Amino acid sequence: MNTNFLTQFMTFQQLLQRDWYLFKQTYVHKLKMALYWVLLSILITKLFLPSMGLQNYAPFVLISSAISYGFFIAMQNAVTMVEDITGNQAILYELSLPIPQWLIFFKFTLSTMLQSLIISLSIIPFGLMLIMDVHAFPDFSYIKFIAIFACSSIFYGSFALIFTSVLKNMHQIDNVWLRIIFPLWYLGCFQFPWKTLYEISPTLAYLDFLNPLTFIMEGGRSATIDSAGSLPFALCCIMILCYAAISCFAGIYSMKKRLDCL
Amino acid sequence: MFQTIFLELNVFLKLLKRDLKIFSNNAIDNYINTMCWVLLSLIVYQFIMPKMGLNFKGDFLLVSCVISKTFFGIMDNVTNIVADLGENKTISYDMTLPISHTLLFIKIAISNAIYTCLLSLLVLPMGKLLLWNYLHFPHFNIIKFFIIIFVSSLFSGFFSLFIISITKSIMHIEDIWSGIIHPLFALGGFNFTWKVMLTVSPFLAYVNLFNPVMYMFEGMRGATLDPTLSLPFWTCITMLILFSVPMGYIGVYLLKKRLDAI
Numbered sequence: 001m002n003t004n005f006l007t008q009f010m011t012f013q014q015l016l017q018r019d020w021y022l023f024k025q026t027y028v029h030k031l032k033m034a035l036y037w038v039l040l041s042i043l044i045t046k047l048f049l050p051s052m053g054l055q056n057y058a059p060f061v062l063i064s065s066a067i068s069y070g071f072f073i074a075m076q077n078a079v080t081m082v083e084d085i086t087g088n089q090a091i092l093y094e095l096s097l098p099i100p101q102w103l104i105f106f107k108f109t110l111s112t113m114l115q116s117l118i119i120s121l122s123i124i125p126f127g128l129m130l131i132m133d134v135h136a137f138p139d140f141s142y143i144k145f146i147a148i149f150a151c152s153s154i155f156y157g158s159f160a161l162i163f164t165s166v167l168k169n170m171h172q173i174d175n176v177w178l179r180i181i182f183p184l185w186y187l188g189c190f191q192f193p194w195k196t197l198y199e200i201s202p203t204l205a206y207l208d209f210l211n212p213l214t215f216i217m218e219g220g221r222s223a224t225i226d227s228a229g230s231l232p233f234a235l236c237c238i239m240i241l242c243y244a245a246i247s248c249f250a251g252i253y254s255m256k257k258r259l260d261c262l
Numbered sequence: 263m264f265q266t267i268f269l270e271l272n273v274f275l276k277l278l279k280r281d282l283k284i285f286s287n288n289a290i291d292n293y294i295n296t297m298c299w300v301l302l303s304l305i306v307y308q309f310i311m312p313k314m315g316l317n318f319k320g321d322f323l324l325v326s327c328v329i330s331k332t333f334f335g336i337m338d339n340v341t342n343i344v345a346d347l348g349e350n351k352t353i354s355y356d357m358t359l360p361i362s363h364t365l366l367f368i369k370i371a372i373s374n375a376i377y378t379c380l381l382s383l384l385v386l387p388m389g390k391l392l393l394w395n396y397l398h399f400p401h402f403n404i405i406k407f408f409i410i411i412f413v414s415s416l417f418s419g420f421f422s423l424f425i426i427s428i429t430k431s432i433m434h435i436e437d438i439w440s441g442i443i444h445p446l447f448a449l450g451g452f453n454f455t456w457k458v459m460l461t462v463s464p465f466l467a468y469v470n471l472f473n474p475v476m477y478m479f480e481g482m483r484g485a486t487l488d489p490t491l492s493l494p495f496w497t498c499i500t501m502l503i504l505f506s507v508p509m510g511y512i513g514v515y516l517l518k519k520r521l522d523a524i
C-alpha cells in the first residue's frame with residue numbers, strides 16, 4: 001500500500017514539476033502581457049482620471065488589477081485545457097498514469113494556483129514603481145497581503161476547473177466570457193468598494209456576496225489601502241476558501257463526468 | 263473587360279453575402295453578449311462610479327461603449343481568420359475564385375466593417391432602452407452618429423486587415439491584444455477626453471493625435487454629447503479616413519506576400 005502511495009505521490013510530483021518547467025519558460029512573457037494591461041491602466045488612472053473626478057485612485061486600481069489578474073491566468077489555463085480536450089486530447093495520457101484520475105484535475109488546480117500567485121505578486125512592485133508614492137498602501141500588512149493573495153490564487157485554481165467544465169468548445173468562449181467571467185469581475189467590486197455599493201443598494205450589495213470576487217477584492221484592499229472601510233479580512237479569507245472548496249469539488253466532479261473517468 | 267469587372271463584382275458580392283449569412287447565424291448570441299456588457303457597464307458607471315467622485319455618468323460611458331464595440335468587434339473575425347491561415351487555410355479556396363486577390367482582401371475588410379457596424383449600431387439604442395430616464399443626449403445628431411459609426415467601422419475593417427497581416431499565428435493573438443489593441447484603446451480615451459489629456463500632458467496629447475482610436479471616441483462624442491467637449495467632428499472623420507488608407511494598403515500588401523498571392 002505504501003509503495004502504491006509513493007508511486008502516486010511521485011507521479012503527481014513529476015506532473016507538477018513538468019507544469020512548473022513549462023511555466024518557467026513562459027513566465028517573462030506572461031508577466032509582460034500582464035504589465036502591459038496593468039501599468040497602462042494605472043498610468044491612465046494616475047494621470048487623467050483625477051481631472052475626471054477620481055482622486056488618488058491609482059493604488060485602488062493597482063491592488064484590484066493585481067489581485068484579479070489570477071482570474072485571467074485561470075481562464076487562459078482553462079482555455080488551453082478545453083483546446084486540448086476538444087483537439088489533441090493529450091490529457092488522456094495523463095489520465096492513464098498510475099494515479100487516481102481526480103488527482104490529475106487537482107494537479108491542474110494546484111498548477112494554476114501557483115501560476116496565478118506568482119504572476120499576481122510580480123505585478124505589485126512594478127505598479128508601485130509607477131505610482132511613485134511611498135504611501136500608496138497606507139494600511140499595508142505583510143501577513144494579510146500574502147494571505148489574501150494565497151487565498152485568491154487557491155480560488156482561481158479551483159475556478160479554472162469549473163470554467164473548463166462549463167466551456168464545451170472554443171466557439172462558446174465569447175458567451176462564457178461575456179456572460180459569466182465579465183459580470184463576475186465587473187460586479188465583483190473591481191472598480192468600487194463594497195461599501196459604496198451598499199450605500200446605493202443594500203439588496204444588490206448583499207447579492208454581491210454570492211460573487212467570490214467581491215471577497216477577493218475587498219480582502220486585497222483590506223490588506224493594503226483601506227482596512228477600516230473594507231469587509232472584515234478574516235471573513236473575506238474564509239469565504240474565498242469556502243468558494244474555492246465548492247469550486248474544487250464541483251469542478252473535479254464535472255470534469256470526471258465530462259471525460260468519462262472512473 | 264467590363265465582363266471581367268462584372269464577374270469580379272459578382273463574386274465579391276456573393277462572398278460578402280456568405281459572410282453576412284454567417285453573421286446572421288450568430289447574431290442573437292452576439293447581441294445578447296453585447297447587451298450583457300452594455301448593461302453592466304451602464305449600471306457601474308451610472309450609479310456607482312459617480313459616488314466615487316467620477317464626474318461623468320452613463321451617457322458618456324454609453325457612447326464610449328459604442329466605439330469599443332466598433333473597435334473590438336473586429337477581433338472575433340481576426341482571430342478566426344488568423345486561425346484559418348495557420349491551419350485549414352480555407353482562404354485558399356476563396357483565392358481560386360475569379361476575383362483579384364486585392365479585392366478578396368478588401369472584401370475581408372469590408373465584411374469585418376459591416377459586422378462591427380451592425381453590432382455597434384444597436385449599442386446606443388440598447389443602452390437608452392435599458393436606462394431610459396437616466397440617459398440624456400440633448401446634443402445628439404443622428405446624421406453625424408451614422409456617419410461616425412460608418413467611418414469608424416470602415417477604419418476598423420481595414421485595421422483588422424492590418425492586424426491579420428502582422429499576426430503570425432493564433433499563439434500571437436494575445437501579444438496583439440496586449441501590445442497593440444489595448445494600448446490604442448485605453449489611450450484612445452475610453453474614460454477621458456482628449457482635452458483632459460491636453461490639460462494634463464500636452465506632450466502625450468499631441469502624441470495621441472497619431473492614435474486613430476482617439477478620433478473614433480472623439481468623433482462619437484462630437485456626434486452625441488456636447489461638441490465642445492471633443493475635437494471637431496469633421497477633423498475626426500477626415501483623420502479616420504486618412505488612417506484607413508495606409509492600414510488597408512499595408513494589410514493587403516503583407517497578406518499578398520504571406521499568401522503568395524498574385
